[in-house]
Amino acid sequence: MSGKGSVRFQRVVRKHGDFIALKGIDFDIRPGEFFALLGPSGSGKSTTLRLMAGLDKPTEGQIFFDGHDVTSLDAQDRDVAMVFQSYALYPHMTVAQNIAFPLEMAKLPKARIGAEVAEAARKVRIDHLLDRKPGQLSGGQQQRCALARAIVRKAGLFLLDEPLSNLDAKLRLETRAELKKLQRNLGVTTVYVTHDQEEALTLADRMAVFMEGEIVQIGSPAEVFARPNSLDVAAFIGSPPMNLMQAEIRDGVPCLAGHPLPVTAPVGTGGIVVGVRPSAVVVGDSGIPCTVDLVENLGDSGILDLTFDGGTARARIGDPTLFAEGQRLHMSFASRDIHLFDAVSGRRLGQDAP
Ligand SMILES: Nc1ncnc2c1ncn2[C@@H]1O[C@H](COP(=O)(O)OP(=O)(O)OP(=O)(O)O)[C@@H](O)[C@H]1O
Ligand SMILES: [Mg+2]
Structure with missing residues (x-):
């Protein structure tokens, strides 16, 4: 150049x-x-x-x-x-x-x-x-x-x-x-x-x-x-960092806590890690059952620490006063917000661009 x-x-x-x-x-x-x-x-x-x-x-x-x-x-x-x-x-x-x-x-x-x-x-x-x-x-x-x-x-x-x-x-x-x-x-x-x-x-x-x-x-x-393009970069960029969760593959579909996610796993991959940014975690009445471990109040927004069967995740939320520690709710993710990584190599897996 x-x-x-x-x-x-x-x-x-x-x-x-x-x-x-x-x-x-x-x-x-x-x-x-x-x-x-x-x-x-x-x-x-x-x-x-x-x-x-x-x-x-x-x-x-x-x-x-x-x-x-x-x-x-x-x-x-x-x-x-x-x-x-x-x-x-x-x-x-x-x-x-x-x-x-x-x-x-x-x-x-x-x-x-x-x-x-x-x-x-x-x-x-x-x-x-x-x-x-x-x-x-x-x-x-x-x-x-x-x-x-x-x-x-x-x-x-x-x-x-x-x-x-x-x-x-x-x-x-x-x-x-x-x-x-x-x-x-x-x-x-x-x-x-x-x-x-x-x-x-x-x-x-x-x-x-x-x-x-x-x-x-x-x-x-x-x-x-x-x-x-890798788990390392995903974990390094973004604050709080991207949630990285080990998925099970059932009939070609990655699942968390037994719940299928709205994406397909590339054929022939072994273990898959699912990545979702805290800002893309939707908490509500449907999806994966989870419990609120901690509510962090950041003033104009908040972070929830969530536990589900088989892992933990963090969600960025608008109003922390609407949540309480110990509360049971559900989390879900839109397909465009889901990143897939090979659990062994750490490489990003081909999927629809988020
Ligand atoms: N003169 C030197 N002799 C031996 N090792 C060195 C020398 N200079 C740097 N290193 C090593 O090279 C690596 C890279 O150092 P570098 O200073 O480039 O890191 P950096 O990314 O700038 O880190 P930081 O964010 O802490 O400033 C480090 O592991 C450091 O210990
Ligand atoms: Mg330096």
Whole structure:
């Protein structure tokens, strides 16, 4: 793939001694895309970002920017700006001096530096804080200062490694929305590492899901959410996670607690795991008998923990005050909301698209 701001990884392996941190990953990032690397701790996300930045080199495989092989290029020779989880601001310098730093290094004229710093600070809304030191800023302001320092470099590629993880919940939501707008306005290809699926789902145009040094699925957040291609991805994406329930097959029909589900099992499959998102569990008078173990009140909605013969499930409900612990009711699922997985391989099984 070519075009300004495209990235390609081709069979990239990274070993640390005997340990294989990346087992041969392939992906393409399109110009201008907001691309998230999502996965549990230790799955290889930061390793991938460091390889992109040139801070680390692959053991095998190749990396291309805009169609050019950059595998052996050092960090300073790549057109990238990186923001780390810890903002790495210089504590003795003011905000303005911190933002100006890459431009001073590049020996730009003073007047030009002043103008660029002012513009970048305005974009991330810290133009009123230019004379402060990092120690006099909130976490969110420090984070925006680090972003401004990345912006002035006008790099072709933005690499962000968990940039919001030091912020409290409210500030994280606000900064997340600002970051999305900023990236849209700048139009610069952005690679964003997170283990927070909600961040990836809300920010990314597309995302790669990492597990144990491999990319297990790539797609838009909507695609990955709607059609997780394995049990692992199904269990990882969505909050609360998808209910995964071992089914019995009777005459080719998966059953839970003896109740047939409105889907057919692909021929020749052994064990089947049925997946249903909590938001798709319908509680009422018909379907599988179950008991309410716990009612969680989330304020504007709620979650029910349900037990049925042979398993447990969670249901998202509108009004938690309508339910009580110990209550007996029934649950059912529409066929379009049912995901089927092979119990042995964990792979998604072909069925009507949900
Ligand atoms: N220098 C190193 N030597 C040995 N192992 C390493 C080294 N750097 C990373 N690893 C291992 O490689 C694996 C991937 O690490 P990486 O930092 O990419 O994970 P991550 O997905 O970013 O996780 P987190 O969400 O916790 O930041 C981990 O198991 C880690 O322990
Ligand atoms: Mg990491």
